[in-house]
Amino acid sequence: MNQSDFLKVVLPFKDKVFRLAKRLLVSTEEAEDATQELFFKLWKSKDKIADYNNVEAFAMTMTKNYCYDRLKSKQASNLTLVHNNYKQKDTPLDTQLEYQDSVNQVHLLIEKLPEQQQIIIQLRDIEEYDFDEICKMLDMKPTAVRVALSRARKTIREELTKKHNYGVS
Amino acid sequence: MELANIEKLVEKYLDAATTLQEETTLKNYFIEGSVAPHLQEYAHMFTYFATIKGETYTKTIELEPKKPKRSNYKWLSVAASIVLLFSVFIGKQEYERYQALKQFEQISKGLRLLSQNLKKGEQAVATLYTYENTVNKILK
Numbered sequence: 301m302n303q304s305d306f307l308k309v310v311l312p313f314k315d316k317v318f319r320l321a322k323r324l325l326v327s328t329e330e331a332e333d334a335t336q337e338l339f340f341k342l343w344k345s346k347d348k349i350a351d352y353n354n355v356e357a358f359a360m361t362m363t364k365n366y367c368y369d370r371l372k373s374k375q376a377s378n379l380t381l382v383h384n385n386y387k388q389k390d391t392p393l394d395t396q397l398e399y400q401d402s403v404n405q406v407h408l409l410i411e412k413l414p415e416q417q418q419i420i421i422q423l424r425d426i427e428e429y430d431f432d433e434i435c436k437m438l439d440m441k442p443t444a445v446r447v448a449l450s451r452a453r454k455t456i457r458e459e460l461t462k463k464h465n466y467g468v469s
Numbered sequence: 470m471e472l473a474n475i476e477k478l479v480e481k482y483l484d485a486a487t488t489l490q491e492e493t494t495l496k497n498y499f500i501e502g503s504v505a506p507h508l509q510e511y512a513h514m515f516t517y518f519a520t521i522k523g524e525t526y527t528k529t530i531e532l533e534p535k536k537p538k539r540s541n542y543k544w545l546s547v548a549a550s551i552v553l554l555f556s557v558f559i560g561k562q563e564y565e566r567y568q569a570l571k572q573f574e575q576i577s578k579g580l581r582l583l584s585q586n587l588k589k590g591e592q593a594v595a596t597l598y599t600y601e602n603t604v605n606k607i608l609k
Contacts, residue, residue: 303532311530318526335526343532406517425518428489450485457483460510 306346310339313356316427317363323422324367324415334370338363360437364419371415402460409459410452417452424449472505479511 317338322331342349342359352358410418419438423429435442478495481487487495499508499515 306532307530314530315525319521319524322524332526332528336528336530339530340532402513403517403520406513407521424485425492425514426522428492430489446485450483453483453485456514457510460513464510 306343306349309349309355310342310359313359314339316356317359319426320360320363320419320422321367323410323418324364325370326411330370334363334366338366341366354433354436357433357436360423361439364438368415402463405460405463406456409456413452413455417448417455420445420449421452421456425453475505475508479508 314335318331318335321334321338322328325331325334338359341362342355349355349358410421413421416438420434423434423437424431429437431442431445434440434445438445440448475495475498478487478491482492482495495511496515496519498504499512500519504512
């Protein structure tokens with residue numbers, strides 16, 4: 301497998317990898333670094349790639365694991381500041397604006413979900429993967445994925461309704 | 470699509486029982502606008518999903534790692550070890566020369582002492598000769 305073959309296989313899902321990384325790592329810079337690092341890893345194990353029939357699912361699993369590792373090391377070295385910085389940057393400082401920006405609200409609500417639910421929402425509602433593929437990527441049972449997804453969707457909806465009602469009254 | 474149908478789909482959606490196709494239907498309905506007021510939240514959600522999906526990785530992917538720092542350090546250590554070796558070599562040479570010089574000085578000092586004392590001895594012997602000569606003259 302040479303470089304152009306590899307890129308042909310890999311480039312179609314680079315955005316998906318990036319978005320998943322950004323969902324978990326929060327900051328754009330970190331997500332970019334992670335994406336670069338992951339593709340480099342994939343390139344190094346390019347001989348093994350030929351054996352996998354679903355490179356994309358494999359890459360997404362790798363992304364998830366890599367981001368978990370990054371988050372763990374970040375917590376270990378107390379670098380959670382990055383997270384806080386981002387929040388302030390992304391949310392308009394003006395809270396009134398924040399209320400109007402409901403799309404942004406959805407972003408914050410997803411951020412508050414448990415990591416696993418975040419990943420599932422990302423894979424299903426944004427990247428539109430099949431349940432089977434998600435099960436493979438996350439190494440979970442279909443029912444577990446469905447339960448988590450349902451829970452995540454309901455939480456987002458409830459929170460949105462709450463915010464909406466507060467806004468009116 | 471009629472509202473009753475959408476409501477049914479939304480129920481299924483919350484239970485995570487919709488297929489991808491049904492979700493696309495929902496997405497299209499909510500993004501295209503004219504959403505019933507009690508379903509407004511879903512419009513926010515689906516709009517968000519669609520916007521986020523537009524985000525792309527714009528940088529180029531590099532397959533060759535850029536690690537000039539690391540290789541620099543490697544060469545630096547090689548250079549340092551060469552310098553160290555060289556300086557040890559030179560130092561040893563210098564030390565040997567110094568040692569030899571010291572030895573030479575000691576030896577020459579010893580020799581000088583020896584020659585001085587020898588001279589004294591010779592003078593003494595010379596006086597002895599004169600004495601003997603005179604004795605011989607007298608005895609002849």
